[in-house]
Amino acid sequence: MTGPDVPAALHATDLGFRYRARGDWALRDCGFTVPRGSITALVGRNGAGKSTLLHLAGGLLRPTHGEIRVLDTAPDTAAARTRVALLTQDRPLYPRFTVADTLRMGGKLNSAWDHPVAERVVREGGTALTARVGELSPGQRTRVSLALALGKRPELLLLDEPLADLDPVVRAEIMATLMAEAADREVSIVLSSHVLPDLEQTCDRVVLLRAGRVELSEDTDALREGHTLVTGHIDGEPSLREHAVVHRRTHGRQLTALVRPRGPLGGDWHVERPGLEEILLGHLRSGAESTKEAA
Structure with a gap:
């Protein structure tokens, strides 16, 4: 459901971003609204602008023109940083840290840190807290990164290709974790993904980008109908x-x-x-x- 009375988790108006070094537009004239409490799939071919959009929403980039707001505030403010979590494709983790060290670091960096939640996300994947991050499988590293993001207790979770390097079983486990968080804690989730079958039963909204422009921004039920x-x-x-x-x-x-x-x-x-x-x-x-x- 969208409309003027529905609170927005993410809202863009005439949003554009241009990379100065290349001179080309990664995003142009983008306008859409993601309602709070939704799980939204961000879909598009390689180079469509998905990562750029998530980096703008996460406050890592600033728009060239237009506006993007998260939870009714600018993404690069202190207020937004405490309420929004962004998991990027490179999953920045310290390979020499143990999993326990990594979670302790998350607690020191986030004032609203929920250690039981972060530890539960790790343990559900069968990962030992004593294991070093550099020795983990791709699926285990994704779980640790997701644990850092969810331990922050965000109101908006931004995920850039979280399922790309995972096998089908682990993908299903991760999606189940995300759905549980969305339901239990009313976390709004925006995730980019090329794994379209996994979106069928989990996402209730789709934003589709084509060449840096929004082609679709609709509820999944409306799309099917x-x-x-x-x-x-x-x-x-x-x-x-x-x-x-x-x-x-x-x-x-x-x-x-x-x-x-x-x-x-x-x-x-x-x-x-x-x-x-x-x-x-x-x-x-x-x-x-x-x-x-x-x-």
Whole structure:
């Protein structure tokens, strides 16, 4: 649910960011709202601007123009830093520290530190507190990083590709931990991910970036209800012209299309309700084809 009366965890207005060294825009004219209490997936192809957006929300970068606010305050303020946690792709940890040392450091750096929560997140992954960080598996290091973020007791948790280097079992465990935190502590979560199947049952909102611009910012239920997957003979394609065809593919004389209907569908089509993964893939593929045509 969004609207003027719904508190925002993250809000952007005409947001843009330009890297001075390269001179190109990583983000341009971005506007969206993430409501508090939601788990939002930030989706896009490589180079779409996902990491830049999360770094702006985490206060590591400042906008070139426009505005971004977290929990109704600027991201680079002391108030925001105590309420927002950002887990970046590089997961900065000291390899010579033990896990226990790392958690103690988290306690010294954060005034509202919740040591039992941080330790529980680590222990749920079967990681010994005496183990050195540099000897941990990628999944265990992700758990330690997540423990540091959750031990901070954030109101907004920003995660940049937290699942990228994890096997399916560990991914499921991490997502279960995130869902539990969102439910039990009402933590708002924004996570970027290329692992689309894991988003189907966990995220209730999607922000999709294409070439630095926001293409979609919708509730997942609205996305599912607003898209239709049709299959039929290619001769029926003219009946789709009055609708928004997100992506189409053909196999011989058979056409399959992901459509946002603008009214009743004419023609002789087999109609299905697509899942979230298929909807997102359709938009991402459409974006790739548009880029090729422009080039």
